[in-house]
Amino acid sequence: MSDKLRLGVNIDHVATLRNARGGAHPDPVAGAWAAIQSGADGITAHLREDRRHMRDDDMVRLQTLCESEDIPLNMEMAATSEMLKIALDLKPKAVCIVPERREERTTEGGLDVVGQHNSVAPIVRELTENGSRVSLFIEAQRTQIDAAKSCGAAVVELHTGAYAHAHEDDNIELAAEILKTLQDGATYAHSLGLEVHLGHGLTFDNVSDIAAIPEAVELNIGHFIIGEAVFMGLEPAILEMRRIMDAARV
Numbered sequence: 001m002s003d004k005l006r007l008g009v010n011i012d013h014v015a016t017l018r019n020a021r022g023g024a025h026p027d028p029v030a031g032a033w034a035a036i037q038s039g040a041d042g043i044t045a046h047l048r049e050d051r052r053h054m055r056d057d058d059m060v061r062l063q064t065l066c067e068s069e070d071i072p073l074n075m076e077m078a079a080t081s082e083m084l085k086i087a088l089d090l091k092p093k094a095v096c097i098v099p100e101r102r103e104e105r106t107t108e109g110g111l112d113v114v115g116q117h118n119s120v121a122p123i124v125r126e127l128t129e130n131g132s133r134v135s136l137f138i139e140a141q142r143t144q145i146d147a148a149k150s151c152g153a154a155v156v157e158l159h160t161g162a163y164a165h166a167h168e169d170d171n172i173e174l175a176a177e178i179l180k181t182l183q184d185g186a187t188y189a190h191s192l193g194l195e196v197h198l199g200h201g202l203t204f205d206n207v208s209d210i211a212a213i214p215e216a217v218e219l220n221i222g223h224f225i226i227g228e229a230v231f232m233g234l235e236p237a238i239l240e241m242r243r244i245m246d247a248a249r250v
């Protein structure tokens with residue numbers, strides 16, 4: 001089991017709150033700073049094509065902050081030429097390529113690397129040559145994991161959304177079934193030399209079994225932490241997530 005399981009805090013939804021009024025508060029970069037002071041091992045931010053939350057100038061300020069704090073910025077982006085140019089200019093430590101549909105409320109599934117291999121592989125190559133560590137956000141399926149490897153990605157982030165939904169619906173049997181798929185996917189990806197991350201929909205209640213996956217190196221968690229921060233504060237929310245993750249690894 002890898003020693004320390006990294007927590008990447010996704011600060012997208014600080015920007016959602018800011019954009020609700022069209023002003024500058026709360027500033028997602030200030031949120032990232034607070035998350036870093038609270039022990040976040042990395043900051044994740046999704047620059048969506050529709051800029052519903054994070055905006056271009058946020059990403060520039062975020063990269064400056066992360067560089068000054070020596071904390072990796074993990075930029076999530078769709079596999080488009082627009083986002084590729086932004087990421088090449090920004091030079092974040094990490095980039096995670098995710099699927100995106102304008103009409104979706106949130107990320108609904110993993111990137112179809114098998115079907116989009118010819119468009120994804122050149123983007124992976126350019127970003128890697130530019131110095132970013134590239135991750136592909138995929139379902140825990142061997143075909144997608146193989147395709148990610150063949151694209152030259154260093155990391156796969158396994159989509160935990162279906163697991164989270166099953167948990168939310170108290171469908172314990174289905175949650176256990178999906179967890180097994182995630183566990184098997186993590187083991188397979190690791191056997192191919194891929195670094196294994198997991199994320200989407202993780203909460204205090206459902207994170208333990210994901211954190212206990214031995215090959216997991218990083219969890220990216222955002223919406224729940226920011227939501228909890230409304231009630232208990234950002235630092236306590238991050239510290240509690242950290243505590244649960246660490247307790248699952250003993």
Ligand SMILES: CC(=O)[C@@H](O)[C@H](O)COP(=O)(O)O
Nearest residue numbers: 012046076098106107199200
């Ligand atoms: C890729 C992923 O699972 C999350 O980063 C998610 O995309 C956060 O952004 P949204 O909440 O806008 O989907």
Ligand SMILES: NCC(=O)COP(=O)(O)O
Nearest residue numbers: 010199200201221222223
């Ligand atoms: N890639 C997952 C992520 O960054 C955060 O997802 P969520 O916790 O906001 O669902």
